[in-house]
Amino acid sequence: MSKRSLTALTVATALVLAGCGGVGRSGQDGAATLTTMGFGTGDEIAKTRVERANKVIAPATVRIGGNAFDAQQFLSAVASGSPPDLVYLDRQLLGTYAARGTVEPLDSCVANQKIDLKQYRAPALAEVTLDGKLYGLPEFYNNRVMMTNGGAAVNVSDRAGLERTVVELTRRGGDGKLARVGFDPKIPEFLPLWARASGVKMLSDDGKKANLADPKLVEVLEYTVGLLDKQGGWGAVKAFRDSFNFFGEKNPFSQDQLAAFPMEDWYLNVLANMSPNVGLGVTPFTDVQGRPIDWVTGSAWAIPTAGKNKDKACAWIKEMTSSESWIAAAQARANARKAEGKAFTGVYTANAVADQKIFGELVKLDDKPVFDKAVKAVLSAQESAFTMPASPAGSEFKTAWSDAVNRVLSGQQKAADALAQAQREAQQALDRASGGR
Amino acid sequence: MRAAVTAPAKVAAEPDRKERIRRWRKGFRRRETWAAYAFLSPWIIGFLIFMAGPMVASFVLSLTDYDALGSPNLVGWANYEQLLSDPKVAKSLANTVVYSLMVVPGTMIVALALAMVLNRVGTRSAGFFRTLFYLPEVTPKVAVGVLFLMLFNGQVGLINEFLGLFGIQGPAWSTDPDWVKPGLVLMNLWSVGGTVVLYLAALKNVPLDLYEAAELDGASPWRRFRHITLPMISGTLFFTFIVQTIAALQTFDEAYTAFYGSTASATYSSDAALFYLIYLFQQAFQFLHMGYASAMAWLLFGIIMVITLVQVKVSKRFVYYEGG
Known part of the structure; x- marks a missing residue:
């Protein structure tokens, strides 16, 4: 069978399996319609920037394609020869597609559009740089900080002390069921934060060597699982947590269902909207020496290699991530919050220039000291930010360590065994991805 | 010779x-x-x-290293060899077989029991109940997956609340690996309506004079069921047995939605719910190993083929075809 026939059959297979169509056509002329995947215009932060970016490439237009990034949809589109002009995805996933040549290095885009890379935060750029080449322009900058409820005093650096605190903060109802989670360590998802706090890098700086069997990481996992065991075990904590109304007025803070947890900064926004009078305390997460530490993640815009309107796509994402667009979007949200009589806690972006203006001029929380303090704590944590390196097998690496934690949480494996298995799986995937197809 | x-x-x-x-x-x-x-x-x-x-x-x-993005290169039987050494293939196959062993008999027994009850109610109400039982069949599997997490929540789920009425402390259905599969089986019983309709049609076709003759001979209800009903509907039972087995071996939707579908659920995924097709899907679309996933698909095809052939062979001893 010829390569051409094989490709045609594959395309048919992919389309049938995926059950989805293409992503629309874009022309080469000035009035082209660009398509995107993985991005939605659900709020004023997105809408304001999209309006500005659209003006930059007019008369060309952009058709925004729906929702969160869907690997199956993206693959089907690429395999069928009709990829979107732009894709918006988790920065941790970008390396996987970059290593396979599916997304374009942005060197010429940066040069042609004269994009000032200095405006972006260095850790975010590192996340989208593989083998020295930039593959995406970073958007948000999600920080992880400690959040406490009702004045709970929690010191994550004092590991022995934290074990006692967890027990003190946990509450049970008359029926013996959990009534308040004392401290949620947020594993598996925050394992990299706990690991770095103990001095462990789970992945080498070049993103090609896994370090999941490190004895210190085993200790970290045993310790964090132990924190959950002190509150009734993973099953009880997760079942109770699954019952939380996380985004509503009856959130776990207002209902006193949760005393403390490390959390992403966007939750400040939820609490400011839903429970402005909650007894919130925010501090940077600290390592075992008591130094602030902040694991940052976020999303990025990338341009598929087979895209048909690369210049316009580049101009569009330049504007989407520019400081001016972020500031305009933040202003729109500030106005919206003001009209609702609610606090604006800011937007944490990967654009340092934008953040300076947003938090220097637009965020006014003098009348909300709790949130004012919280925002300042996040900004101070940002000074100690780290990111996971870009990796050619980002998805498999994450699945390997995440599954390992879940096996320990459910009692199927000991921490050492689970992480040893994860190390084998992750390294095998990294070796295969690094060695090309 | x-x-x-x-x-x-x-x-x-x-x-x-x-x-x-x-x-x-x-x-x-x-x-x-x-x-x-x-x-x-x-x-x-x-x-x-x-x-x-x-x-x-x-x-x-399946004979290539295709990653769905670039051109495939022939790798011979390497993907099939890798299947033998991949512990997750064994794990997911074991999960799938255990689940099938629970869900197939479970579905058939519950569906047959419901069909027999329906067979006894009056014609007008039978239509209503048939519709009622069939409704879950048209409920999207994804919705059923989400429902699973809500109903089977260990702390506030309705199932454990119900068990609590009898002083039984329900298990952590969604996190305890010993209870994940039984929970999914129970959830699957929610949609036995299609099988019920088939059994009901088969039951209606059993000649009443056989029951009358047996009754005259003093046969108990159990003997009438054992020696008349079962043989007379054995063709339908056999058909559903094969179809249910194939469906169980290809189970995906509910477990994927509950444990892998969203970023949040994937974060807390359970190895106990890693069914073969879920692992195949991960390999194909999450890890971009389309060649390996294709080999996995052919392995499953072979397994289903063998099981079905065995079922057909064995059925010759147990299935009665009128006029056949």
């Missing part, structure tokens, strides 16, 4: 086959034959394009 025994049979079969081929060819002289094929053509074309074509393609891809 064997050759001597089989040779005459072979000789006898040869003219038969030739005659059949001759008759088949002759049939094309008639307009009706062409009309019949014209009516069949949508299915034939659909089968060739959407089933046979992709199957051939997936077999070819």
Whole structure:
């Protein structure tokens, strides 16, 4: 069978399996319609920037394609020869597609559009740089900080002390069921934060060597699982947590269902909207020496290699991530919050220039000291930010360590065994991805 | 010796086959034959394009390192060799087989019990109940997956609340690996409506005079069920047994939605719910190992084929076909 026939059959297979169509056509002329995947215009932060970016490439237009990034949809589109002009995805996933040549290095885009890379935060750029080449322009900058409820005093650096605190903060109802989670360590998802706090890098700086069997990481996992065991075990904590109304007025803070947890900064926004009078305390997460530490993640815009309107796509994402667009979007949200009589806690972006203006001029929380303090704590944590390196097998690496934690949480494996298995799986995937197809 | 025994049979079969081929060819002289094929053509074309074509393609891809993004390179049988050493293939296969062993008999027993109850109620109310039982069948599987997490929540789920009424402390259905599969089986029983309808139709076809004769002979209800009902509906039971087995071995939707579908659920995924098709899907679309995933698909195809052949073989002893 010829390569051409094989490709045609594959395309048919992919389309049938995926059950989805293409992503629309874009022309080469000035009035082209660009398509995107993985991005939605659900709020004023997105809408304001999209309006500005659209003006930059007019008369060309952009058709925004729906929702969160869907690997199956993206693959089907690429395999069928009709990829979107732009894709918006988790920065941790970008390396996987970059290593396979599916997304374009942005060197010429940066040069042609004269994009000032200095405006972006260095850790975010590192996340989208593989083998020295930039593959995406970073958007948000999600920080992880400690959040406490009702004045709970929690010191994550004092590991022995934290074990006692967890027990003190946990509450049970008359029926013996959990009534308040004392401290949620947020594993598996925050394992990299706990690991770095103990001095462990789970992945080498070049993103090609896994370090999941490190004895210190085993200790970290045993310790964090132990924190959950002190509150009734993973099953009880997760079942109770699954019952939380996380985004509503009856959130776990207002209902006193949760005393403390490390959390992403966007939750400040939820609490400011839903429970402005909650007894919130925010501090940077600290390592075992008591130094602030902040694991940052976020999303990025990338341009598929087979895209048909690369210049316009580049101009569009330049504007989407520019400081001016972020500031305009933040202003729109500030106005919206003001009209609702609610606090604006800011937007944490990967654009340092934008953040300076947003938090220097637009965020006014003098009348909300709790949130004012919280925002300042996040900004101070940002000074100690780290990111996971870009990796050619980002998805498999994450699945390997995440599954390992879940096996320990459910009692199927000991921490050492689970992480040893994860190390084998992750390294095998990294070796295969690094060695090309 | 064997050759001597089989040779005459072979000789006898040869003219038969030739005659059949001759008759088949002759049939094309008639307009009706062409009309019949014209009516069949949508299915034939659909089968060739959407089933046979992709199957051939997936077999070819299973011999390559295709990643869905670049050109495939031939790797011979390497993907099949890797299947043997991949612990997750064994794990997901074991999960799938255990689940199938629970869900297939469970579905058949519950569906048969419901069908027998429905068979006894009046005609008007039977229509209402048939519709009622069939409704979950049209509920999207994804919705059922989400429902699973809500109903089976260890702390506030309705199932454990109900068990609590009897002083039973329900398990952590969604996190305890020992209870994940039983929970999914219970959830699957929610949609037995299609099987109920089939059984009901089969039950309606059992001649009443058989029951009357047995009753006159003093047969107990159990003996009537054992010696009349079961044999008379064994063809339908066998059909659902095969279909349910294949469906169970290909289970995906509910477990994927509950444990892998969203970023949040994938974060807390359970190895106990890692069914074969979920792992295949991960390999194909999450890790971009389309060649390996194709090999996995062919392994599953082979397993299903063998199981079905065994079922067909065994069925000859247990299935009664009227007039057959």
